[in-house]
Amino acid sequence: MNLRRLATSLIAPAIGLGVSLAATAVILISIGANVTVIFSSMWNYGTSPRAMTLMLNLATVYFLSALAVSIGFKMNLFNIGVNGQYILGSLAAAVVASNLQLPKAISITVTILTAMFVGAAWAGIAAWLKVARGVSEVISTIMLNFIAVGIISYLIVRTSIGTETSVNIRGTKFIPESGMLRGNAFIDPDTKVYGFLIISIFVGVGYWFLLNRTRFGFDLRATGKSASAARTSGVQSTRMIVTTMLLSGAVAGLVGLPYLLGQTGSYNLQFPTEWGFIGIAIALLGRNNPVGIAIGAIFVAFLDVSSGQLVLEGVPREISTIMQGLIVIVVVISYEVVRRNQVKSEQRSVARALAKQEVSA
Amino acid sequence: MLKGVKLASVLAVASLALAACGSSSDTAESAAPTAAASAVKVGMAYDQDGKGDGSFNDAAFAGLSKAQTDLGVEIKEVNSGAGATDAAREELLTLLAEGGYNPVIAVGFAYSTALAAVAPKFPETTFAIVDSVVDSPNVGSLIFAAEQGSYLTGVIAASASKSGHIGFIGGMEIDLIKAFEAGYNEGARSVNPDIIIDSKYMGPAGDNTAWNVPEKAKTATDGMIANGADVIYAAAGGSGLGMFQSVKAAGAGYWAIGVDSDQYTVPALAEYKDFILTSMLKRVDVAVYDVIAALVNGAPLVGIQAFDLSKEGVGYSSSNSAVAEYAAAADAAAAKIASGEVVVGTTVE
Numbered sequence: 186m187n188l189r190r191l192a193t194s195l196i197a198p199a200i201g202l203g204v205s206l207a208a209t210a211v212i213l214i215s216i217g218a219n220v221t222v223i224f225s226s227m228w229n230y231g232t233s234p235r236a237m238t239l240m241l242n243l244a245t246v247y248f249l250s251a252l253a254v255s256i257g258f259k260m261n262l263f264n265i266g267v268n269g270q271y272i273l274g275s276l277a278a279a280v281v282a283s284n285l286q287l288p289k290a291i292s293i294t295v296t297i298l299t300a301m302f303v304g305a306a307w308a309g310i311a312a313w314l315k316v317a318r319g320v321s322e323v324i325s326t327i328m329l330n331f332i333a334v335g336i337i338s339y340l341i342v343r344t345s346i347g348t349e350t351s352v353n354i355r356g357t358k359f360i361p362e363s364g365m366l367r368g369n370a371f372i373d374p375d376t377k378v379y380g381f382l383i384i385s386i387f388v389g390v391g392y393w394f395l396l397n398r399t400r401f402g403f404d405l406r407a408t409g410k411s412a413s414a415a416r417t418s419g420v421q422s423t424r425m426i427v428t429t430m431l432l433s434g435a436v437a438g439l440v441g442l443p444y445l446l447g448q449t450g451s452y453n454l455q456f457p458t459e460w461g462f463i464g465i466a467i468a469l470l471g472r473n474n475p476v477g478i479a480i481g482a483i484f485v486a487f488l489d490v491s492s493g494q495l496v497l498e499g500v501p502r503e504i505s506t507i508m509q510g511l512i513v514i515v516v517v518i519s520y521e522v523v524r525r526n527q528v529k530s531e532q533r534s535v536a537r538a539l540a541k542q543e544v545s546a
Numbered sequence: 547m548l549k550g551v552k553l554a555s556v557l558a559v560a561s562l563a564l565a566a567c568g569s570s571s572d573t574a575e576s577a578a579p580t581a582a583a584s585a586v587k588v589g590m591a592y593d594q595d596g597k598g599d600g601s602f603n604d605a606a607f608a609g610l611s612k613a614q615t616d617l618g619v620e621i622k623e624v625n626s627g628a629g630a631t632d633a634a635r636e637e638l639l640t641l642l643a644e645g646g647y648n649p650v651i652a653v654g655f656a657y658s659t660a661l662a663a664v665a666p667k668f669p670e671t672t673f674a675i676v677d678s679v680v681d682s683p684n685v686g687s688l689i690f691a692a693e694q695g696s697y698l699t700g701v702i703a704a705s706a707s708k709s710g711h712i713g714f715i716g717g718m719e720i721d722l723i724k725a726f727e728a729g730y731n732e733g734a735r736s737v738n739p740d741i742i743i744d745s746k747y748m749g750p751a752g753d754n755t756a757w758n759v760p761e762k763a764k765t766a767t768d769g770m771i772a773n774g775a776d777v778i779y780a781a782a783g784g785s786g787l788g789m790f791q792s793v794k795a796a797g798a799g800y801w802a803i804g805v806d807s808d809q810y811t812v813p814a815l816a817e818y819k820d821f822i823l824t825s826m827l828k829r830v831d832v833a834v835y836d837v838i839a840a841l842v843n844g845a846p847l848v849g850i851q852a853f854d855l856s857k858e859g860v861g862y863s864s865s866n867s868a869v870a871e872y873a874a875a876a877d878a879a880a881a882k883i884a885s886g887e888v889v890v891g892t893t894v895e
Contacts, residue, residue, distance in 0.1 A: 235637075235640075236637075239633055239634075239637060242633060243631075243633075334750065334752060334753055335750055337752055338719075338750030338751045338752045338753065339750070341751060341752065342719070342720075342750070342751045349721075351655075351658045351659060351662075351678065351679075352655060352658060352677075352678040352679045352687075352689075353655035353658075353677055353678055353720065353721060353722045354655060354656075354658060354659070354678075355720070355721075355751060375667075444631060444633075448631070448632055448633055449632060449659070454720070454751045454752035455632070455656050455659075455752075456752070457629040457630070457631055458629065458752070458754070459628070459629045460629075489634075490634075490637070492627065493624075493634060493637050493638055493641060494641070496624040496625060496638075497622065497624060497641055497642075497645065502625065502627050
């Protein structure tokens with residue numbers, strides 16, 4: 186049974202990968218590109234030490250984003266607002282960290298707590314709107330994303346929070362080295378793997394533990410499977426919604442930190458603002474399972490990083506975006522197909538067993 | 547492999563040629579620059595989606611393709627894609643430098659942090675960056691006095707306006723673009739101190755979509771025209787298309803002013819050309835060409851390179867003959883700026 190479950194969870198991604206590779210090949214041929222050359226150069230470049238380091242760094246960001254999304258997914262809550270939660274969390278973290286002169290461990294802890302608090306607070310608005318006013322979290326979180334961009338722009342452009350960090354770029358003051366988490370160059374001698382990688386692994390383990398080994402996690406999954414059944418058995422649904430959104434927002438608050446503490450040291454107006462949406466795709470790919478999410482994050486990061494090599498070969502980098510989209514769609518469909526087949530085969534085996542019983546009776 | 551063979555055969559032919567006419571020094575000299583030029587490989591990195599905006603990025607491309615035809619250099623273009631990280635931009639520049647591209651030209655200030663990290667690692671490569679300053683001995687920083695060029699379009703706009711009411715559409719609300727607005731306002735007020743100027747930005751600082759929302763620019767322009775404006779200037783990258791659409795819809799008597807490239811001659815904008823009075827030229831093409839030509843001539847262009855009116859780094863286009871009427875006023879203003887009599891500010895009061 187367990188073996189069968191394992192096979193199920195592996196078959197779908199394998200099909201997804203195969204089909205999307207084939208479809209990408211068709212697209213490449215139709216634009217007149219040499220498929221084998223492109224795939225092999227993507228692979229060769231993608232497995233070089235420097236590209237692998239960049240891939241891990243990006244995957245760390247994607248992993249946290251997908252975890253934040255999947256906490257909500259587990260309870261049928263769609264947190265589309267990871268974007269707003271992480272940019273505000275990163276900005277707050279950058280402001281606080283740049284004003285700290287403390288030992289590294291304390292400074293980093295304070296920075297992380299700030300980011301989590303702000304992310305949770307921003308998600309909390311959507312949670313409150315949902316339980317008190319019945320506003321769908323999909324709508325409110327999307328709107329809150331826009332509001333977050335506006336607030337940040339105001340703070341950086343019009344208040345003393347922002348300074349001109351380089352010509353034509355405004356951002357927060359730089360974080361002192363004691364507050365940075367630049368990491369180690371253990372794969373490529375010149376490029377560092379963000380120090381936040383380790384922290385995000387802890388977050389992943391914490392996610393697994395919370396959902397599978399605690400009363401809260403059980404309630405959360407139960408509410409996700411059947412809200413009415415959970416309510417009947419004594420789970421308070423409003424409290425669950427608020428707690429889940431706050432947790433999702435707290436993890437979302439961390440999404441920008443690997444990059445902030447490992448690379449820029451300042452939240453500037455060039456800071457990427459769309460990592461939350463990638464998290465949704467990866468949460469779907471990884472079926473809300475931390476290991477699956479980690480694999481999905483690494484895979485999507487691989488495609489993103491190797492798209493840099495694609496443009497050098499004269500192939501539009503959008504090819505890798507198309508591939509990502511195809512994989513998500515195909516994997517989601519094939520999960521469903523595999524699941525239906527599994528249900529059918531179970532029904533058949535039950536029917537067979539029952540038939541045998543009748544005969545013997 | 548193939549390149550090695552090519553190079554070897556070129557060398558073989560060259561040595562044969564030299565051996566054949568060893569006494570003729572003329573041949574060797576005239577052959578030298580061409581040989582150097584064909585060995586020059588230019589790497590160009592655009593930000594976000596790159597070419598096709600009919601404006602800023604296409605101006606950079608125009609300089610690049612001119613160098614390709616005139617100087618015979620090899621070219622390679624890449625773009626960073628939307629929402630790129632500094633790490634991704636560093637990697638693009640590194641890939642170009644590693645691939646033997648020299649010069650490597652970064653189009654847009656978004657590359658400044660990435661270039662500051664990459665340039666010191668490749669001291670033998672010459673880099674250039676548009677709209678920013680990177681302090682490294684092998685980087686040319688190409689800066690434009692956009693406020694001076696915008697002053698001239700302001701003079702033209704105010705002279706052409708019948709209603710005494712003009713408009714400005716900005717891309718992202720950042721100092722770089724505010725300098726356009728400041729110059730435009732100042733130029734317009736120098737002609738008509740009581741002129742009404744509407745101003746609207748397509749997005750706050752940090753909102754990267756601001757350069758590519760033509761529908762939003764169209765709505766904004768529609769609003770300005772409804773308020774009585776009859777000449778509109780857009781410094782908004784790809785969003786500028788919306789202004790052209792709106793002005794065309796308004797019909798005769800309304801004018802649009804383009805930016806960066808000579809938008810009257812941009813093929814993709816051909817259907818709007820009759821409504822494009824002039825364009826503020828930010829000669830990114832000249833700057834890019836200069837960088838490449840300097841390298842081909844063996845004297846790389848590094849340090850801060852300011853492109854202003856006196857260097858013809860900014861200006862206005864006269865492709866549309868309708869602008870001739872106002873050219874005298876604009877040229878007089880240009881002379882005053884070049885002589886230092888008028889100093890154009892870069893901030894909007």
